[in-house]
Amino acid sequence: MAANSMHPRGLAFSDALMREVKERFLHVDRDHHGRERLYFDNAGGSFRLKAAAxxxxxxxxxxxxxxxxxxxxxxxxxxxxxxxxxxxxxxxxxxxxxxxxxxxxxxxxxxxxxxxxxxxxxxxxxxxxxxxxxxxxxxxxxxxxxxxxxxxxxxxxxxxxxxxxxxxxxxxxxxxxxxxxxxxxxxxxxxxxxxxxxxxxxxxxxxxxxxxxxxxxxxxxxxxxxxxxxxxxxxxxxxxxxxxxxxxxxxxxxxxxxxxxxxxxxxxxxxxxxxxxxxxxxxxxxxYVCWLGGHFSDATERRARFEAGIAHIELHERALLAALLEGCGGAAGLRGIPGVKVFLDHPDLTKRDLIIGIGFDRIDCTRAVVEYGLRGVTVYERVASSIYSKRMLESFGLAGTVRVSPLHCHSLDDMAKFLRVTREIAELER
Known part of the structure; x- marks a missing residue:
């Protein structure tokens, strides 16, 4: 409840904790070949904890x-x-x-x-x-x-x-x-x-x-x-x-x-x-979630530690969501980039998990995903021809969307990088 009422735009991890979080995951900043990459398709896959692997x-x-x-x-x-x-x-x-x-x-x-x-x-x-x-x-x-x-x-x-x-x-x-x-x-x-x-x-x-x-x-x-x-x-x-x-x-x-x-x-x-x-x-x-919760709670009972950890994952991800929508690090947010449309953009961020659907005026979703890939960003196109998307997209009146789904092991700097790439793609010719 406090996570929703006290921080409607989220609360990002400190820089020190952000470094610790990233260190516990595999392939956050670079892919398995060592190439720099932003992996923003965690609704389809997900980063792995080193300890889990x-x-x-x-x-x-x-x-x-x-x-x-x-x-x-x-x-x-x-x-x-x-x-x-x-x-x-x-x-x-x-x-x-x-x-x-x-x-x-x-x-x-x-x-x-x-x-x-x-x-x-x-x-x-x-x-x-x-x-x-x-x-x-x-x-x-x-x-x-x-x-x-x-x-x-x-x-x-x-x-x-x-x-x-x-x-x-x-x-x-x-x-x-x-x-x-x-x-x-x-x-x-x-x-x-x-x-x-x-x-x-x-x-x-x-x-x-x-x-x-x-x-x-x-x-x-x-x-x-x-x-x-x-x-x-x-x-x-x-x-x-x-x-x-x-x-x-x-x-x-x-x-x-x-x-x-x-x-x-x-x-x-x-x-x-x-x-x-x-x-x-x-x-x-x-x-892992309990370890994270220990940074915010003195509770010793496992459920209480877990609650604290997942609550702050939610808060950090909400801060990332707000940054994507409104801008950060000198980069304009998705709501303010000419040629970009944010779909289903409900203003109450407490009612959303960290997923955004966007479209471009000049290019279709599939080409946009390819262009992101050429710039070291992995996202996913949700199109009506897919069995995993058709029914939902039609219910929203959409033909397709570029789904953007980071994870809490991403930082505000990562959001700024993504926004700069998005602006570049929005300016492409048809």
């Missing part, structure tokens, strides 16, 4: 099977248990089941299937801004189960979906509500706590699933304030490693029939041999 290699190199009784197997079991606890720490969740899968998308399909196939109702509700892993899962199982799929539309001013637009679709016959925590195109954050409160006021036993892949690295998640039944994360977008998806399910959701070995407990979701590195890497992520 090192821990992955160390734990994955251990040959032992976790389902044994010798000392190394027990050590691996402890790594898994700590990682599962750390997922609950990040979510502020109690009990329930942790599901480690290959991808967050796979976990979402599995959670949607379990609810859709086993919870009665005549309709399922989602939003137009969902990632395909959520939207397509809802579409598939609504069709298979003979349900109406109700889709809440976006708000073209905020770039999000209004609470009213969602809850008006919920009724006593809704079997499942599935919502994204923040848009991966506009950066708009949905008011999850209010959505849950009002939807459950209509149907108290409503099952609710959440895609938190985009939002998790940028802001606090609190399932005590928004008690949902399932939520997924992608550690590789959270400073971790690829090949890992983590999900948490409430006790009642975890016990719904799902794919599992017959001999396992009713609430067990993993299939096949565990990969302890997934849990080890996630603990490194939480360790």
């Amino acid at each position: 090192e821990r992955f290699a160390a734990v994955d190199a251990v040959p032992d099977n976790t389902e044994r009784i010798h000392a190394t197997a027990v050590e691996l079991q402890q790594i898994q248990a700590r990682g599962a606890d750390d997922l609950r720490t990040v979510l502020n969740a109690e009990g329930g089941s942790v599901y480690a899968s290959l991808t967050a998308s796979g976990a979402m399909f599995d959670m949607v299937r379990a609810v859709a196939e086993n919870v009665p109702g005549t309709n399922m509700v989602t939003t137009v801004l969902e990632h395909p892993s959520a939207f397509d899962a809802m579409s598939l199982y609504a069709q298979r189960c003979g349900r109406e799929l109700r889709v809440a539309q976006s708000n073209r001013e905020t770039g999000g979906v209004d609470v009213d637009a969602i809850v008006r679709l919920v009724d006593q016959d809704t079997s499942l509500l599935n919502v994204i925590h923040a848009s991966n195109i506009s950066g708009a954050k949905l008011d999850l706590a209010e959505i849950v409160r009002r939807a459950r006021a209509i149907k108290p036993d409503l099952y609710i699933l959440v895609d938190a892949v985009q939002h998790a690295p940028h802001g606090l998640i609190d399932l005590q304030q928004a008690p949902v039944d399932g939520i997924n994360l992608a550690p590789y977008k959270f400073f971790g490693c690829r090949g890992s998806g983590l999900a948490w399910l409430s006790e009642r959701a975890a016990r719904l029939p799902h794919h599992k070995l017959a001999g396992k407990k009713a609430d067990f979701w993993d299939l096949g041999s565990a990969a302890p590195w997934q849990f080890a890497v996630f603990s490194e992520i939480v360790d």
Whole structure:
């Protein structure tokens, strides 16, 4: 709350802390070939913590099977248990089941299937801004189960979906509500706590699933304030490693029939041999955020340290967002560069994660991305021909956008460099 009310334009890290933060990540200022680069596509990939990459290699190199009784197997079991606890720490969740899968998308399909196939109702509700892993899962199982799929539309001013637009679709016959925590195109954050409160006021036993892949690295998640039944994360977008998806399910959701070995407990979701590195890497992520929180809080309890760390990540990223929009380091901001249009430019930065969509008067999005690349900047074009963008862009009335998504390990100087490059591209001839 204080992060939102006291610093509406954010609060950047000190120069000393900024240096420390950058040092903990791989390839921030130079790519893996040593070439200078600004990587501003963290909504599609993400910088890796050095500690996460090192821990992955160390734990994955251990040959032992976790389902044994010798000392190394027990050590691996402890790594898994700590990682599962750390997922609950990040979510502020109690009990329930942790599901480690290959991808967050796979976990979402599995959670949607379990609810859709086993919870009665005549309709399922989602939003137009969902990632395909959520939207397509809802579409598939609504069709298979003979349900109406109700889709809440976006708000073209905020770039999000209004609470009213969602809850008006919920009724006593809704079997499942599935919502994204923040848009991966506009950066708009949905008011999850209010959505849950009002939807459950209509149907108290409503099952609710959440895609938190985009939002998790940028802001606090609190399932005590928004008690949902399932939520997924992608550690590789959270400073971790690829090949890992983590999900948490409430006790009642975890016990719904799902794919599992017959001999396992009713609430067990993993299939096949565990990969302890997934849990080890996630603990490194939480360790890092807690380390950052220690610069701003004397708290010793892990959740409190994590809260402090993620709050200041949010504040720093909001300062970066403000700098991109309004200018910094003598460079004009995106709002002030002739020939540049900022899409979905909602003025309340507290309601946005660090994502900006822009367009150019003189060149299209694809050429703009190429021109950025020629100047050592990596961004991404979101165009209507892409399955990952079409539905969302059309809801906003856009044909395409250049998505700009830095991370908190970037500095204000990095924003100034980007703005100078953007001005140069805006002045190109057709």
